[in-house]
Structures are given as C-alpha cells and as structure tokens.
Amino acid sequence: MAEALGMIECRSFAAMVEASDAMVKAAKVELVGYEKTGGGYVTAIIRGDVAAVKAAVEAGQNGAARVGEIVATHIIARPHVNVDLVLPLGRKTEVEAELSSRGSKR
Secondary structure (H helix, E strand, C coil): CCEEEEEEEECCHHHHHHHHHHHHHHCCCEEEEEEEEECCEEEEEEEEEHHHHHHHHHHHHHHHHHHCCEEEEEEEECCCHHHHHHCCCCCHHHHHHHHHHHCCCC
16 A cells, blocks of 8 residues: 655644544545744644545645645655655654664665
C-alpha cells in the first residue's frame, strides 16, 4: 500500500477544522497535524493510501468551502524519506526505526 500526504490550506481556523473533519469521515486517513503559517492561514495534513487521500482531500475541499476560503490543496504520493525526517508529518520515529533496521544513515 503506497502512502500519500494530503494537505488543505485554508484562510481560517474554522475552515481547516471543517476540512479535517470531512477528510477523516470520508476515507480511511489519519490526521497527522496542522500548521499555522501566519496571516490566518492554516494547513491540515493527512496520511493514508493514495486513493483514500485523494477522496479525503476532495471531501475536505467541499467542507472547507462551506465555512471559509480554500487557499490550496496538494497530494504527494510516496513522499521521500527525507521529508518525513525533517518535517512534522507524524512519521519521524517510524522512519528512523526503519532506516536503522536497514543499517542506513541519514
């Protein structure tokens, strides 16, 4: 099963919460966090298999649009391991364990 990241950036916290709720209800995805980027912009981040993330992001767009403004959406299928090591996306510990079991160095 291929992992994917899905992101929805909104222009209000309420819209991001609505998007997050719609995404986790629509498909089997995990809400791994959110990031406040300033100026009222907030991004919700989900993970799951590619098809589930695509369905969830679509549902999240519909939910957020009812409450506020959607700035951007994006899906990354199979993000590189370095992304998980550096960014707060909910998988750093798992990636480090996987790399150490392979004998790999960062």
